[in-house]
Amino acid sequence: MNLVDLTQYTTNEEKAEEYLREQGILKTFKECPYCQGTRINRVRRFKYKCYSCNHEWGVRRDSILEGLRVPFTKFLIAIKLFEIDTSVREASKQLGLAYNTVYNIHSLMRKAILATDADPAAFSGEIEMDESYFGGRRKGKRGRGAAGKVPVFGILERGGKVTVEVVTDVQGETLLELAIKKVKRGSLIYTDKFRSYNGLVSYGFKHRRIDHGKKFANGKVYINGIEGFWSFAKERLLKYHGVDAQKFPLYLKELEFRYNHRDRDLFDDLIQLLVGYSSVAYTE
Ligand SMILES: [Zn+2]
Numbered sequence: 001m002n003l004v005d006l007t008q009y010t011t012n013e014e015k016a017e018e019y020l021r022e023q024g025i026l027k028t029f030k031e032c033p034y035c036q037g038t039r040i041n042r043v044r045r046f047k048y049k050c051y052s053c054n055h056e057w058g059v060r061r062d063s064i065l066e067g068l069r070v071p072f073t074k075f076l077i078a079i080k081l082f083e084i085d086t087s088v089r090e091a092s093k094q095l096g097l098a099y100n101t102v103y104n105i106h107s108l109m110r111k112a113i114l115a116t117d118a119d120p121a122a123f124s125g126e127i128e129m130d131e132s133y134f135g136g137r138r139k140g141k142r143g144r145g146a147a148g149k150v151p152v153f154g155i156l157e158r159g160g161k162v163t164v165e166v167v168t169d170v171q172g173e174t175l176l177e178l179a180i181k182k183v184k185r186g187s188l189i190y191t192d193k194f195r196s197y198n199g200l201v202s203y204g205f206k207h208r209r210i211d212h213g214k215k216f217a218n219g220k221v222y223i224n225g226i227e228g229f230w231s232f233a234k235e236r237l238l239k240y241h242g243v244d245a246q247k248f249p250l251y252l253k254e255l256e257f258r259y260n261h262r263d264r265d266l267f268d269d270l271i272q273l274l275v276g277y278s279s280v281a282y283t284e
Helices: 005-008 013-023 072-083 088-095 097-113 172-182 194-202 214-219 222-236 249-258 267-281
Strands: 039-044 047-050 056-057 128-132 150-157 161-167 186-191 204-210
Touching: 005 072, 005 222, 013 056, 013 072, 013 214, 039 222, 056 249, 072 088, 072 097, 072 214, 097 249, 097 267, 128 172, 128 222, 150 222, 161 222, 161 249, 172 194, 194 204
Parallel strands: 128 186, 186 204
Antiparallel strands: 039 047, 047 056, 128 150, 150 161
16 A cells, blocks of 8 residues: 555544554454453444443554554554654654654564564475675674674575574574475575585485586576575665664564565555464464
8 A cells, every 4th residue: 555545544543443443453342351242332432332341441452552652543654654664763753753652663563574484394496595694893704604793594485585584503404404494395405605505405405506706607506686685684784773683683584574575565565464463462
């Protein structure tokens, strides 16, 4: 949904609430959460009432909006601003909300992204695998084993999606375990000559290696796709002027999500993501 179409839902709180309820981000109450009675109705603005036990409750109850002190209209616009990659500082200015409030919305989006990880063995066909190092402000030792940097392992399906994971090390065991978990056996995997990829064939994968020095000469034997993702991710992370180590996996998964949804309607996908996250967080 583009910004112009979104404005029809942001003219007032009722419209925004209705949209959020129809999507499934706000719960549709069919019975009283206190006595399970079904004689319930809407009373006043944004309240339900049960005529059996006389309890009242707000429309945000049992939803991801319960703890957020944000009007529904501003919440929708905040999702739009997140979609178009506005910083927390800029979004808080545009929304007239406190920095921390917008920060909490952005964290919510990233947690929702992290919670909906790709299916196991969802990758197949022609696969590229590679590791890269993130973080560390000082220019020191480069490449594998660089001090103070976070190793990240990436798997990319050609013409499809990417999955990236922060790893504790880049030992063969660690990387193979993730390959087995995420990639269908029999797939053709391209890597560079790093020894940690030695075991791939014995786990039922086809494996071809490229030599970085002469990759242009080898026709299809390249890992340009995953390397393209690394530069996309690194360029974007520069914006944050260094993300602290604890939050890094959240930012990384956001980049994975943006990359995998680059040709889609990101706003609609973010809404669906929040719906999925709601059902995880509030299972009945
Ligand atoms: Zn009741």
